[in-house]
Amino acid sequence: MALTVILTLSVAVVFSVVSMISVRASLLTQTTSQSQSDFSNMVEQAQNGLDASDATTTVQIQQLVNDLASNLQSDGASNLVGVYMWSRESTARSIIPISTEPTYEGVITSDIHSAVASDVDGNVFYQPVTLPLASDALSGNTPGAVLGTVLDYGVAGNLEFFAIYSYALQQQSLTQIQLRLLAVCVLLSIAVGVVMWMVIRGIVRPVEHVAYAAETLASGNLDTRVEVNRKDELGVLQRSFNGMADSLNQKIDELEEASASQKRFVSDVSHELRTPVTTMRMASDLLEMKKDDFDPATKRTVELLSGQINRFQDLLADLLEISRYDAGYAALDLVDADMRDPVNAAIEQVAGIAAAKHVDIRAMLPNVQVLAKVDTRRVTRIIRNLLANAVDFAEDKPIEVRIAANRKAVVISVRDYGVGMDANTVAHVFDRFWRGDPSRSRITGGTGLGLSIAMTDALLHHGSIRVRSAIGQGTWFLVMLPRDPEQEAVADSDLPVDFARPSSNDFSITGGFGVAESPVAERSNAMAIMPMTTSHDQVIPDGNDSMADDEKDDER
Missing domain, CATH: 3.30.450.20 (PAS domain)
Known part of the structure; x- marks a missing residue:
């Protein structure tokens, strides 16, 4: 104007x-x-x-x-x-x-x-x-x-x-x-300004209403509509918005119904398959007990059958877990536990497949208890899934597992130095049924649900999992868990270890591994407070740790 x-x-x-x-x-x-x-x-x-x-x-x-x-x-x-x-x-x-x-x-x-x-x-x-x-x-x-x-x-x-x-x-x-000409110029300008203000206002106000309705619709109020009070192009815009909102509602209803049907199907099928799979498991175990009496070809067939049934059971367990998440039935069984125990349990569970692929898992854990209120079964599953993923892509290089803790949070680190992933792969790494390289041979027989389940378990604890990866440099996962999930979420600034920069291929971190303050100090005076060797704001650059650093971590 x-x-x-x-x-x-x-x-x-x-x-x-x-x-x-x-x-x-x-x-x-x-x-x-x-x-x-x-x-x-x-x-x-x-x-x-x-x-x-x-x-x-x-x-x-x-x-x-x-x-x-x-x-x-x-x-x-x-x-x-x-x-x-x-x-x-x-x-x-x-x-x-x-x-x-x-x-x-x-x-x-x-x-x-x-x-x-x-x-x-x-x-x-x-x-x-x-x-x-x-x-x-x-x-x-x-x-x-x-x-x-x-x-x-x-x-x-x-x-x-x-x-x-x-x-x-x-x-x-x-x-x-x-x-007089000056007066006419001023009056003409004022008149034109008033007319333009009225015209523009008449155009902008309906557009403002549509824009506000669009914001309201985007915020989740799907019943938002605009009043159709014009017959010009703005009226067409109003009618088009209402039509779009109706169509969007219809599509969302259809998708919700399809999603609900899919979830019910997965849940029903998963539950229905438990009985025949259990029967197959029993029959496979019976054959496994007597496989030495069979000829070599039949013995190999029994071994393959047992392995595939195990894989089928794992897939079924993952599908059942996913169905519980979707139905909202997943709950935490919180207990005070030493965080080293679920980490060691997860390492033991993947030790066999790691040995088969000649991958060395190095657990550099504190030599004092790191107590936190967690669901140990879910934490073990988080670390197991991360380790299984690391074993598949480690390329015969070692995997490092560490723990960092302070008064508010515990961070579990799982890092491999294998093939790594590009930025596009990192963006989808926690998606369901998504695999970064389907052509690769995988001893673990992944279903594409492991990392998705790990992320969901971490979110149930009001925590998260962050990842950094680069081609040829490996992949690094940090599992962020609050010491008490019943309290409010832990801010990034209160984490003992975190990635320094948002880049998906930057391995620099702030903080250091070890126990900044003993998590059991408030419960028991018998435990000593173990200081961390690195300050919270120290930046550790990308690169492999030396043997001296490994020995220091073992001492901690």
């Missing part, structure tokens, strides 16, 4: 300036023409008076010229300032110069005086001048004009005749026109 007002005012000002220039030129031409016409009439009247005169003496001639100047002044135009006459030649019969307004006699410049004095053809000379207004200093100067010619008076010789005209009225008219 401001831009429109400024443009309108600019256009109006330009138009006014052009108009003023045109009006001024036209008014000047008209005034000049009138002055010249009036002066010509005066010249004719004066010449007729001189021609008709029978004055012979100097006194009579002087009197005649005086009377003639007075008559011309009184009969002249309203803007005539003064009439001036004097002899062209200095003779004995020269008249005394006549001036009806001596104040402005100095306005007659020497240029026009010389031009009239040297003229022999009776031409009329015109010169624009400025008339000072001595009576009103604030009024400034007034434009005017001087016209001059020669009158033929044989008795006294030729007379130089001048007349001064004032353009004060025309100047006042121009000033009034300027003021």
Whole structure:
């Protein structure tokens, strides 16, 4: 609106300036023409008076010229300032110069005086001048004009005749026109501004209503609608928004119904499969007990059957766990536990597959208890799933497991130095049924649910799992768990260890591993407080730890 007002005012000002220039030129031409016409009439009247005169003496001639100047002044135009006459030649019969307004006699410049004095053809000379207004200093100067010619008076010789005209009225008219144009410009700009404000407001307000409704809809209120009160394009927008909201509601209902059906299907199938899988497990165990009595081909078949049934049971257990999460039935069985116990249990569970792939799991844990209130079964499953994933991609390189703790939180680190992942893979690593490299051989027989279940278990503890990975540098998981999940979540600044930067391939961390303050200090005075060897704000750069660091961690 401001831009429109400024443009309108600019256009109006330009138009006014052009108009003023045109009006001024036209008014000047008209005034000049009138002055010249009036002066010509005066010249004719004066010449007729001189021609008709029978004055012979100097006194009579002087009197005649005086009377003639007075008559011309009184009969002249309203803007005539003064009439001036004097002899062209200095003779004995020269008249005394006549001036009806001596104040402005100095306005007659020497240029026009010389031009009239040297003229022999009776031409009329015109010169624009400025008339000072001595009576009103604030009024400034007034434009005017001087016209001059020669009158033929044989008795006294030729007379130089001048007349001064004032353009004060025309100047006042121009000033009034300027003021009026200025007022028109301002009023026009205000009117345009008001009209634009009304028009824009009429457009913006319905759009604001639609925008507010869109924000409300995005916040989760799916019943939000806008009032359709227009028939123009904005009305089309209002109707389109309401139609979009209805369609969105319908799609969400359909997706919710499909999701519920899918969840019920997974849950029902998982539960229904438990009985036949249990029967198959029993039959497989029976065959496993007697496999040594079979021929080598049958024995191998029994071993394969047992392995696949184990994998089927793991998949079934994961599906049942997922169905519990989706149904909202998952709950924590919190107990005060030493965090080293579930970590060691998870390491023991994956030790066999790690040995099969020649992967060394290095547990560098504190030598004091690290007590926290957790669901040990779920924490063990978190670490087991992370270790199983690390074993699959370790590429015969070691896996490091560490613990960091302070008064508020416990952080469990699982790091491998294998193939690593790119940024796109890291973004999907916790998605269900998603595998970073399906073509790779996996001893663990992953289902694509392990990391998703691990993240859900961590979230149930009001914690989280963060990951850093880079191609050729391995993958690093940090499991953040509060010491007491029944309290409020732990802020990032209160974590004993965290990644220093948000980049998905930056392995720098803040803090250090070990026990900053014994988690059991509040429960038992028998335990010593073990200080950490690194401060909370220390940044540990990317790279493998040396054997000296490993020994220090073992001592902690």
